[in-house]
Amino acid sequence: MPPQPFPIDDVLPALTAALTQTNRAVLAAPPGAGKTTRVPLALLGASWAQGRIVMLEPRRLAARAAAERMAETLDEKVGQSVGYRIRGESRVGKATRIEVVTEGILTRFLQADPDLPGIAAVIFDEIHERSIHSDLGLALTLECQAVLRPDLRVLAMSATLETQRLAALFGGAPVIESAGRMFPVETRWRNRPWQSGSAKRRLEDAAADLIAEAMDAVAEGDALVFLPGAGEIERVAARLDLPGVAVRRLHGALPFAEQRAALTPDPKRRRVVLSTAIAETSLTVEGVRIVIDAGRARRPRRDVASGMSRLVTVPVSRAEAEQRRGRAGRLGPGICYRLWTKGEEGALPAYPPPEILEADLAPLALDLAAWGAEDPAAMAFLDPPPAAGLAEARALLADLGALDADGRITPHGRTLARLAAHPRLAHMLLAAEAAGQGHRAAQIAACLGERDPLRAKGRPPADLSLRLRALDNPQSLAAETPYSTDGPALARIRAEAKRLRAAISGHGKTDPQSLSPGALLARAYPDRIGLRRPGDTPRFLLSGGRGARLDPADPLAGTRLLVAAEVEDTRPEATIRLAAPLAETELRALFQDRIRWRSAATWSRRNRQVEARQQERFGAITLADRIWRDAPPEALGAALAEGVCDLGLAALPWPDSALALRARIVWLRRQGDWAERLPDLSDPALTESLDRWLTPHLAGLTRLDQIRGTDLLAALDALVDWDTRQAADRAAPAVFATPLGGRVPIDYARAEPVLSIRVQELFGVTEHPTVGTPPLPLVVELLSPAGRPVQTTRDLPGFWASSYADVRKDMRARYPKHPWPENPTEAEPTRRAKPRR
Secondary structure: OOOOOOHHHHHHHHHHHHHHHOOEEEEEOOOOOOHHHHHHHHHOOOOOOOOEEEEEEOOHHHHHHHHHHHHHHOOOOOOOOEEEEEOOEEEOOOOOOEEEEEHHHHHHHHHHOOOOOOEEEEEEOOHHHOOHHHHHHHHHHHHHHHHOOOOOEEEEEEOOOOHHHHHHHOOOOOEEEOOOOOOOEEEEEEOOOOOOOOOOOOHHHHHHHHHHHHHHHOOOOEEEEEOOOHHHHHHHHHHOOOOOEEEEEEOOOOOHHHHHHHHOOOOOOEEEEEEOHHHOOOOOOOOEEEEEEOOEEEEEEEEOOOOEEEEEEEEOOHHHHHHHHHHHHOOOOEEEEEEEEHHHHOOOOOOOOOHHHOOOOHHHHHHHHHHOOOOHHHOOOOOOOOHHHHHHHHHHHHHOOOEOOOOOEOHHHHHHHHOOOOHHHHHHHHHHHHOOOHHHHHHHHHHHHOOOOEEOOOOOOOEHHHHHHHHHOHHHHHHHOOOEEOHHHHHHHHHHHHHHHHHHOOOOOOOOOOOOHHHHHHHHOHHHEEEEOOOOOOEEEEOOOOEEEOOOOOOOOOOOEEEEEEEEOOOOOEEEEEEEEOOHHHHHHHOHHHOEEEEEEEEEOOOOEEEEEEEEEEOOEEEEEEEOOOOOHHHHHHHHHHHHHHHOHHHOOOOHHHHHHHHHHHHHOOOOOHHHHOOOOOHHHHHHOHHHHOHHHHOOOOOHHHOOHHHHHHHHHOOOOHHHHHHHHHHOOOEEEOOOOOEEEEEOOOOOOEEEEEHHHHOOOOOOOEEOOOOEEOEEEEEOOOOOEEEEEOOHHHHHHOOHHHHHHHHHHHOOOOOOOOOHHHOOOOOOOOOOO
């Protein structure tokens, strides 16, 4: 029976011709065009295709399904002309010409043989999904092609990516465009947001209601429901009550048999297939005429401050929503129900963010180091990895011993890179195998990579040992604790543990040591060893510096030391979801070379004084603490200077003389060339230069009230040399010498220098007082005998000649005992009242 025609068939000759003429091409084809199963078969007959054709698929299920569909087209079994390789499973043979692999497999190929011997072409399917593995695989393959294999063909196939941008990355490669095959799909939005209303609804409730509505409104066809994760799938399934309808689940953690059942129509009844994003592309779920989109997706996010990665649930992009919608029109006219309003759609992002910009970059950094890439920015990445995230990842790898001080990969790092596991877990596996604990470490690594097998009312407790008990004896766990287990999850963990155990065999010794789960975990997460803080609430300080907490009811709440393997980045502190207790003796045995005594004098904001302590530290956590009784005076002074910075210069006991000196120099620096000759005594400048002028005077002090004002004046005086100080005193004198021989301070702290003086003390003065070079008139504030301002002037002779008469008239009545001569310019200055008669 001839194969069913697909729209992609019309452009296959042009694609084959393009790849015959050049070694790179881009194929743009919408969902349903048939590119995944038609293109590799069409390229087999090309003259240049003398080796294998490797096609990358982003998901294991899609890789299996694509290989099976192509083998069926050839009337063969998988493993003959067409095979696949995925993590933990391989179906290829000597005659295999087309090999469908998941993305990490290609990276292993390249690291083992950078010239990809025996491979004629590499096809990147669904590259628009922009996983970190596909971005890396593409960059490495293009570099391999440019340097070692110009005959290698590279084809990128995309449904939604901006193909011109990809073509530019390919150096102007030809773009072949195919039409799709999609029947009309009606889109129905909600009338109002499902979150609206006084009663808060869960996503699962809203989705279950919409499924029931859609199945009742549309009489024919199966429904494909998009939900963010396996947890939501289970909760929606529990809420559905649809007589005569089969509910199927579809996500990556399911056994392959259950995945296959979800893809296969049921001839006797309609189906509702509850799926994650796994069904967005590549896979065809037969019989679907209805799509119900909950509008959420799960994405990895890395928190820059904590260095922790977590999966977050976010709104889908418009491109993803359109992909999902198209699934309703693959076989005939369909309907797409969206769990959001038409108005909300405009706020959705156009495309999902590339994973390389948001995910944990440690695996990428290790692969780049193994490749020998010194500057990833120079490689063919659509989006180069962020510098900050890459630096953080490299710091972790150095901590694990995978990189040396120069950032080059070590022999240990190369061994880590060969294991299909996160560098943290690979490091733990190798260390455990060397200690004869490889089996237990493989179980732990598998638990961390798969869905939690523990079931409980509410959230399961954090203790990792409960999961290990479930693996060893689930019946005993169920009998002795209130927890049950997920059988399929346990089966997946056991299978993955078996694979990991086989991968590390041969790295061990014959003298097994007894290591607890916490000690094994500590090898993977040295930055997440937590010490319980004092108090009733189970709050922990992690060795990496971040705070984290446990549920007060958790069995580990009273543990002094633990290792946090899974941490949810909640605010203000992270929440520990999976951990294991760690004995202090184990910590010391594992990290003896990294535990240090540190003596430090620091400023305590709470107590407003310097505290000198000696602490035994592992990272940010303190294992032992004692008073530093013989702390050097200089260390105490430096810490007190930190307190001055914290509280501000106003907290210092400034004497009036020091404040006056500061004000005078600040004013004088604004005149002429004095800014170049005098130090800056403004608050910002003095704060920045504390170490130079103040800290030496604080040696041995621990509190601000121990600072003497005379010391502050001396500290400021020391900033100006003798000759400059003398010149400054002449240009801006601190006081005004009165005719009677008195010395009245000049106030330089105001906008202009001010002299406040009684009127009688200036009798006989016919020239206005000045300061500065060139001379500037002082603002003279004339005071009454009681010291109250009566007049302000910048022209004393003018005052005598004009305003003085009015002042005299008023003041004679108020102060009759004091002299108020008619001609003050000829009168004698005085500080006294008129003598009694």
